[in-house]
Amino acid sequence: MKLLNHLDAFITEETRLFGEILLSRSPVSNHFLATHRKDGDCHHDMLERLTTVQEVRDLAKFDEHGEYRPLKTAPSLKSGWLIEESDIESFYLKIDAIYPAGFAGTVKYLEKAVDPVPLRRTLDRQTGMYQFAKNITDTQANQIMRDTCAKGCLRKIAWPLDEQCAVSHLPEPGRKIPIICLEACTFAVSEARRLAREAYDKANALS
Numbered sequence: 015m016k017l018l019n020h021l022d023a024f025i026t027e028e029t030r031l032f033g034e035i036l037l038s039r040s041p042v043s044n045h046f047l048a049t050h051r052k053d054g055d056c057h058h059d060m061l062e063r064l065t066t067v068q069e070v071r072d073l074a075k076f077d078e079h080g081e082y083r084p085l086k087t088a089p090s091l092k093s094g095w096l097i098e099e100s101d102i103e104s105f106y107l108k109i110d111a112i113y114p115a116g117f118a119g120t121v122k123y124l125e126k127a128v129d130p131v132p133l134r135r136t137l138d139r140q141t142g143m144y145q146f147a148k149n150i151t152d153t154q155a156n157q158i159m160r161d162t163c164a165k166g167c168l169r170k171i172a173w174p175l176d177e178q179c180a181v182s183h184l185p186e187p188g189r190k191i192p193i194i195c196l197e198a199c200t201f202a203v204s205e206a207r208r209l210a211r212e213a214y215d216k217a218n219a220l221s
């Protein structure tokens with residue numbers, strides 16, 4: 015099934031949650047609708063209509079305090095807006111501007127068309143100053159998943175720790191459509207480097 019057909023099939027009159035976005039279809043016009051989850055009960059006239067992809071990109075750039083959002087799946091998307099489209103392609107492009115490659119990754123994962131990359135393979139590939147990241151222990155890796163990923167990101171991790179670990183299979187989406195993390199991002203790699211470096215410096219200071 016094509017990506018756009020998947021999105022079309024996911025969106026019904028009953029709202030579904032994708033990250034912080036509520037997706038639904040208008041029972042009156044049959045248009046595709048998206049709002050921030052905080053605005054689920056707001057009258058649409060009270061929300062700012064985002065009519066171009068650039069407007070949506072601009073929205074996703076900064077949080078409500080004006081701080082830059084380097085990680086687009088951080089739980090800090092501004093509220094107060096509405097996307098309404100009659101065609102699925104225009105709608106998809108706007109959703110993709112909020113969570114780049116988010117829906118495409120989820121569909122690939124659900125179709126088993128892509129293998130999540132084990133964390134250790136990602137770390138082993140690092141070069142330059144990031145090479146140090148490969149020295150993290152399993153405990154530190156779990157710390158990254160708990161403190162960096164689970165607290166600061168809406169993606170659901172599908173990658174295993176190493177080649178020996180089984181890939182986790184997340185359940186079929188219900189009301190919530192997960193944004194799947196198929197490979198550790200630069201934030202997780204940076205954190206791995208920081209933790210490994212800290213442990214190394216501590217060990218050397220003691221010796």
Ligand code: SF4
Pocket residue numbers: 087162163164166167168169170171195197198199200201202
């Ligand atoms: S590794 Fe994945 S889940 Fe963790 S912060 Fe990066 S994108 Fe989010």
